[in-house]
Amino acid sequence: MTPLLSLRHISKSFPGVKALQDVSLDVHAGEVHALLGENGAGKSTLMKILCGIYRQDEGDIIIDGKTCDFHGYQDALNAGVGIIFQEFSLIPDLDAVDNIFLGRELRNRLGLRDRPGMIREAQRLFDRLKVSIPMDCPIAELSVADQQFIEIAKALSLDARILVLDEPTATLTPSEADHLFTIMRELREQQVGMVFISHHMEEIFTICDRVTVMRDGEKVDDCDIVSTTPDDLIEKMVGRRVENIFPEHRCDADYHDVVLDIEALRLDTNGPEHSLKLHRGEILGFAGLVGSGRTELAMGLIGATRPAHAKVSMEGKPVKLRHPATALKLGIGLLPESRKTQGLILPFSCRDNISLNNLTQFQGALPLIRRGQESRTAAELMASVRVKAPSPETPVGDLSGGNQQKVVIARWLGHQCKVLIFDEPTRGIDVGAKSEIYALMKELTAQGVSIIMISSELPEVLGLCDRAAVFYHGRIAAELQGEDLNSQSIMHHATGGLSS
Amino acid sequence: MSQLASTPGTTRQSLSLRLARWRRTPVFYPLIGFIVVFIAMAVINDNFLTSSNMVNLARQASIIAIIAAGMSLAILTGGIDLSVGPVMALSGTVMAGLMVAGVPPVLAIVLGLLVGAAFGAFNGVFVAFAGMPPIIVTLATMGIARGLGLIYTGGYPISGLPQEFAFFGRGSLAGIEMPILIMIGVYAIGYVLLSHTATGRYLYAIGGNEEATRLSGIRVSRYKLLVYTLSGTTAAIAGLILTSRLMSGQPNAGVGFELDAIAAVVLGGAAITGGRGMILGTLVGALLLGVLNNGLNLMGVSPYLQNVIKGLIILLAIYISRKRTP
Amino acid sequence: MSQLASTPGTTRQSLSLRLARWRRTPVFYPLIGFIVVFIAMAVINDNFLTSSNMVNLARQASIIAIIAAGMSLAILTGGIDLSVGPVMALSGTVMAGLMVAGVPPVLAIVLGLLVGAAFGAFNGVFVAFAGMPPIIVTLATMGIARGLGLIYTGGYPISGLPQEFAFFGRGSLAGIEMPILIMIGVYAIGYVLLSHTATGRYLYAIGGNEEATRLSGIRVSRYKLLVYTLSGTTAAIAGLILTSRLMSGQPNAGVGFELDAIAAVVLGGAAITGGRGMILGTLVGALLLGVLNNGLNLMGVSPYLQNVIKGLIILLAIYISRKRTP
Amino acid sequence: GTALATGTAVADDHTLTIGMSFQELNNEYFVTMQEALESAADSLGAEVITTDARHDVAKQVSDVEDMIQRGIDILLLNPADSVGVETAVLAAKEAGVTTVAIDAQANGPVDGFVGSKNYDAGYKACDYLAQQLDGEGQVALLDGIPVVPILQRIDGCTAALDEYPGIEVVDKQNGRQERTHAMTVTENIIQAHPDLDGLFSVNDIGSLGALIAINSSSKDIKLVSVDGHPEAVAEIQKADSPFIATSAQYPRDMVRLGLGLGLAKHWGASTAPAEIPIDVELIDREKAADFSW
Numbered sequence A: 001m002t003p004l005l006s007l008r009h010i011s012k013s014f015p016g017v018k019a020l021q022d023v024s025l026d027v028h029a030g031e032v033h034a035l036l037g038e039n040g041a042g043k044s045t046l047m048k049i050l051c052g053i054y055r056q057d058e059g060d061i062i063i064d065g066k067t068c069d070f071h072g073y074q075d076a077l078n079a080g081v082g083i084i085f086q087e088f089s090l091i092p093d094l095d096a097v098d099n100i101f102l103g104r105e106l107r108n109r110l111g112l113r114d115r116p117g118m119i120r121e122a123q124r125l126f127d128r129l130k131v132s133i134p135m136d137c138p139i140a141e142l143s144v145a146d147q148q149f150i151e152i153a154k155a156l157s158l159d160a161r162i163l164v165l166d167e168p169t170a171t172l173t174p175s176e177a178d179h180l181f182t183i184m185r186e187l188r189e190q191q192v193g194m195v196f197i198s199h200h201m202e203e204i205f206t207i208c209d210r211v212t213v214m215r216d217g218e219k220v221d222d223c224d225i226v227s228t229t230p231d232d233l234i235e236k237m238v239g240r241r242v243e244n245i246f247p248e249h250r251c252d253a254d255y256h257d258v259v260l261d262i263e264a265l266r267l268d269t270n271g272p273e274h275s276l277k278l279h280r281g282e283i284l285g286f287a288g289l290v291g292s293g294r295t296e297l298a299m300g301l302i303g304a305t306r307p308a309h310a311k312v313s314m315e316g317k318p319v320k321l322r323h324p325a326t327a328l329k330l331g332i333g334l335l336p337e338s339r340k341t342q343g344l345i346l347p348f349s350c351r352d353n354i355s356l357n358n359l360t361q362f363q364g365a366l367p368l369i370r371r372g373q374e375s376r377t378a379a380e381l382m383a384s385v386r387v388k389a390p391s392p393e394t395p396v397g398d399l400s401g402g403n404q405q406k407v408v409i410a411r412w413l414g415h416q417c418k419v420l421i422f423d424e425p426t427r428g429i430d431v432g433a434k435s436e437i438y439a440l441m442k443e444l445t446a447q448g449v450s451i452i453m454i455s456s457e458l459p460e461v462l463g464l465c466d467r468a469a470v471f472y473h474g475r476i477a478a479e480l481q482g483e484d485l486n487s488q489s490i491m492h493h494a495t496g497g498l499s500s
Numbered sequence B, C: 001m002s003q004l005a006s007t008p009g010t011t012r013q014s015l016s017l018r019l020a021r022w023r024r025t026p027v028f029y030p031l032i033g034f035i036v037v038f039i040a041m042a043v044i045n046d047n048f049l050t051s052s053n054m055v056n057l058a059r060q061a062s063i064i065a066i067i068a069a070g071m072s073l074a075i076l077t078g079g080i081d082l083s084v085g086p087v088m089a090l091s092g093t094v095m096a097g098l099m100v101a102g103v104p105p106v107l108a109i110v111l112g113l114l115v116g117a118a119f120g121a122f123n124g125v126f127v128a129f130a131g132m133p134p135i136i137v138t139l140a141t142m143g144i145a146r147g148l149g150l151i152y153t154g155g156y157p158i159s160g161l162p163q164e165f166a167f168f169g170r171g172s173l174a175g176i177e178m179p180i181l182i183m184i185g186v187y188a189i190g191y192v193l194l195s196h197t198a199t200g201r202y203l204y205a206i207g208g209n210e211e212a213t214r215l216s217g218i219r220v221s222r223y224k225l226l227v228y229t230l231s232g233t234t235a236a237i238a239g240l241i242l243t244s245r246l247m248s249g250q251p252n253a254g255v256g257f258e259l260d261a262i263a264a265v266v267l268g269g270a271a272i273t274g275g276r277g278m279i280l281g282t283l284v285g286a287l288l289l290g291v292l293n294n295g296l297n298l299m300g301v302s303p304y305l306q307n308v309i310k311g312l313i314i315l316l317a318i319y320i321s322r323k324r325t326p
Numbered sequence D: 001g002t003a004l005a006t007g008t009a010v011a012d013d014h015t016l017t018i019g020m021s022f023q024e025l026n027n028e029y030f031v032t033m034q035e036a037l038e039s040a041a042d043s044l045g046a047e048v049i050t051t052d053a054r055h056d057v058a059k060q061v062s063d064v065e066d067m068i069q070r071g072i073d074i075l076l077l078n079p080a081d082s083v084g085v086e087t088a089v090l091a092a093k094e095a096g097v098t099t100v101a102i103d104a105q106a107n108g109p110v111d112g113f114v115g116s117k118n119y120d121a122g123y124k125a126c127d128y129l130a131q132q133l134d135g136e137g138q139v140a141l142l143d144g145i146p147v148v149p150i151l152q153r154i155d156g157c158t159a160a161l162d163e164y165p166g167i168e169v170v171d172k173q174n175g176r177q178e179r180t181h182a183m184t185v186t187e188n189i190i191q192a193h194p195d196l197d198g199l200f201s202v203n204d205i206g207s208l209g210a211l212i213a214i215n216s217s218s219k220d221i222k223l224v225s226v227d228g229h230p231e232a233v234a235e236i237q238k239a240d241s242p243f244i245a246t247s248a249q250y251p252r253d254m255v256r257l258g259l260g261l262g263l264a265k266h267w268g269a270s271t272a273p274a275e276i277p278i279d280v281e282l283i284d285r286e287k288a289a290d291f292s293w
């Protein structure tokens, strides 16, 4: 049986990087094919080539036995290829309907847009996905999960024969992900061939039929999913055995030493009042579903947004956190959840990104920056978090997602911070890098740093945190510790007591 | 949580809901601002609210309003067109020159409009296909268009136009003066284009996220080319009215009009960064500028002080309408 | 693969590597462009390469160059300052007015510079703290500054300045004319600020990603306020030179200077969207404009045609330097 | 308009309203006119409205329309462009406003025109320049905004210079009648023509800019122009100044005569002249001491 899609000996270089080298991949009709690899392994690049967004330097794309020559996404669409992008491809100011049908509007007899028709069609898609999303507000005002569903609905509406899903579950809760898998199974029945990219091993074993593993731009292996195990795949991916991605559990917390005491914090005048204590050397998890208000609290805490009322003390002294700069001065740092829009200065090199808020360290008697010292420090920090980059001068935009994340982490390591808030630090990050980041966090707590980790991944919260605050609808529904910190109780509180 | 939410409102809350939605459209604050200034002017000034002055006001606002309609498109896509003033002058002088050379008025007008469209397309090619920033492209072509107009006329205004040509600037149809009628026509077309066609959606999409729009399979460059062509065309239409009103082709006309047009668009609630705005807002913005000019003139405010007052009111208006976005 | 690369060049490849890096700096193409145009002018025109004309050229370019230095900062942070021309005029007339009223020249100059800085800060407050788009704020304040200058002088130029004041526009120090010396000083300070201080790095960062800069603990608003204050100050310095050269305060000076300054910045290789550019590039850009103006004048090219040629050369220059980014 | 104003007070309950639309108000020449108008109107007990078109004839048309809304009786129109302003003249006519063009003629049914003999102004200045150069040498012209009066000055100047075969016109550039620009352009003219002997500027503001360039070149270039601007007159008085003469106009008289003509027509005088040309006088170093607007 000829495969539906066959990528043959694809190679691709970017200036200074060989992103893909002689990669081949077959996808059959009615197959879900997992694409697995570390950050920067070249997965997204391969898929963008398939969709005509990049052009391969060498190799062929063969669909139904015919070699295709794509000069843009439109050509790929016409050949029946659709993609759910890793980075959203939605227009923030347009509403759901306009986004879904962008470029393929339904028209009425006058040739004008047939909005009622499109709303009907969109409603059908949402019903199929079992979601209800408002149709006429700009999607910028929707939650990230809703936006992800719109992205999925958009791809579904293409009626593609080959559907690429590039990390679609990174922003979904487990139950939302399950809806998506149901849809994928339906599509499988309809003989659609799918490529599924995810860093979640259990998802791959839930939904996929075959798997291709990539490493450093090359294909390492492909096999049927039934003939392999997660550990096996991880070894192929990382090139070594990863025994346990979480560091040995050891509590560095000193529960007699409260570093940050949030006595009362209200974000909106009418909103709920939060109170919370963070101890020295502790890792406090913020658990909850996407959109449950964890980021909002963190941003309010460091003064990135103006809270309506705040009574906070740091090491026993009352403090006013009006701006991230005050927070920085007091030794509180935030690693934001969206590295591209909130974390990185994309035109900057790795070095400039890392030293951004440390520059005063490199000043001498005159307020001039000592470049040499700056570069050395940046290089050391990059080495300590193992950023994969040709040099500290490499533009940060050229790195893969995981490495970009490490650059932002390195920025905060340059400070003697007492409190670090990590907002979804491992979103879209491969297993190897994840375990490195976890180890790093443990190292920090051993030095007496306190950490708040916002995470939507239960295993992460369970594996790393000493204590967890569970959020539901903008409130802290529970604080769990010790025995109580288990997946049942977290899910119980995170869903407002519905799932007990 | 998303599963639980909203089934769009058909219930009794719909009125307050509709009001809330209306408040969130980009024209809400501009319209309020316009009404406030309008009433203020009417109260201060006896001569303001006469029907002849209303016609006068609309006629005066029409040229900037028409230019601003094209400017809206450019700004909506995240661009800008600084060349509108000189393009207006160039098209106008070409029309005048052709007529004086004996070309029949209708043909001369068509050719003049084509010159504007072609110049706009020239801008568009650089913006869309060479990927150069619109502000720079049109800054450069601004000088080019002005130079061409001056070379074409030798620097002197072209006069001696056929009497029937006065119709477009001084005539009226169905009791409405032509400049006002043309302005209404331009805005009607703009409204349908932006709100009821796929093309209009694409323009919003390009301004909102150009890369994502491209990834949706839309040929962004073509639409950008269209936008600048249309902006050149509206500038030429303004040139038609101006030339007909003045009954002479003025190569030096339109200095600073780009700034007035930008002000109209932004006063109309559009985001200067693109992706957000309504064409009717621009009309409101242009009329607001018109009311200010006319009202301050009627009040006999010194021309020097007028600059200051206009600037402060624009600042205030934008400040208020900004507040809403958190 | 990437781990294996580079321990920054101390080896023999370092020359070609340094060349490659040099090619990637924002000033590379502007400099090439400048040299090409310069040589062309020298070949075409006998009177161009005389030492007196070189001084002449630098002196003529100095005013736009100084304004463009401030504009660079605004553009670097992703903003723009359209009010520079009127602010220059306002500061200049204030200096002149104070001197005529008997204030000692040095004090009058300081006060005039303060007026420029204060007006810049006024822009900055709206941009930084009210979060309004700079293009709109400075569009509005442009009218305000112009109006204030005209009101202050009543429309008359202010003449009768003390003779020693002529030093700043007509005098020279160590054999270099003051306008040129002041220009060099402004650029030296600008260079150190942008390339060797933390503040400079923050300005680039703000242009690159404002939100990320803010979240990493930098007081973005303060630096924006600083930027517009400095832009107002450089405009005032330009006003000092102009007033001293003309020995009179001209309320109407500087019309269209904002466009020349923007052109200089962009010709100098800065990205109009912010985050990328070098102050020395701006100097090259301003001198390129100066060479064009001066050279075309010397060639006796008609002023109308000069507009066109200048526009085309700007287009071409930007087009070439654009190509590089893929 | 039937209301009659007496010399001292207001007839009926209607105040006589005079509107004057200037092409610009950033030039002392026009500001002087404005002052003269205001003091004349004061003595009549009339109200004055002035507007500034900033050289934009479209704005001027709007300005006039707004004045008509305010019910002016007499319009003194200083056109930014003679042809383009016709719409405004027509509108004024329709509203029954008496219109007098000042300084430059306006197309359309104006009731009168008062202006300098601009051809003579150019002629006299350049004739004097040629004499001072002993009929020999290179001369450059500093042009201005292309409107009729400026055009006439250039014509007059060229005609005068043509009478001297030894004089060569080597360059003509546009100084836009504005100090900064005129200065820069003159600097470049001097670079391009190192042997330049004389310069004619179409107005005094431009020549004040040119003067800076001439002084700093330390070349012997003689400068003449048109207007009689106080700064120019002061400059001419200086010994050894390159600025040797200007053809003076009389802005105060121009507006006084214009207003007088307007009032006469407004009151119904049918024999009032349609045009009042005003002589210009060449002000050289000797006459400068006693001259002012």
Ligand SMILES: Nc1ncnc2c1ncn2[C@@H]1O[C@H](COP(=O)(O)OP(=O)(O)OP(=O)(O)O)[C@@H](O)[C@H]1O
Residues within 6 Å of the ligand: A014, A015, A017, A018, A019, A037, A038, A039, A040, A041, A042, A043, A044, A045, A046, A086, A398, A399, A400, A401, A402, A403, A428, A430
């Ligand atoms: N536009 C680009 N310019 C330069 N280099 C690029 C570009 N896009 C990707 N790369 C490089 O190509 C390599 C592969 O990147 P790619 O995005 O395909 O990784 P990925 O496997 O999808 O990683 P992740 O799991 O983080 O999404 C990386 O080294 C990346 O730095």
Ligand SMILES: Nc1ncnc2c1ncn2[C@@H]1O[C@H](COP(=O)(O)OP(=O)(O)OP(=O)(O)O)[C@@H](O)[C@H]1O
Residues within 6 Å of the ligand: A140, A141, A142, A143, A144, A288, A289, A290, A291, A292, A293, A294, A295, A296, A297, A337, A456, A471
């Ligand atoms: N721009 C916006 N407009 C309207 N509502 C928003 C906006 N951004 C967030 N929200 C809402 O605010 C609430 C809290 O969002 P927040 O981002 O703090 O959640 P979170 O728990 O951090 O989730 P995530 O996992 O997405 O980071 C959610 O209900 C979300 O839908």
Ligand SMILES: [Mg+2]
Residues within 6 Å of the ligand: A043, A044, A045, A086, A166, A401
């Ligand atoms: Mg990827």
Ligand SMILES: [Mg+2]
Residues within 6 Å of the ligand: A291, A294, A295, A296, A337, A423, A454
């Ligand atoms: Mg969050």
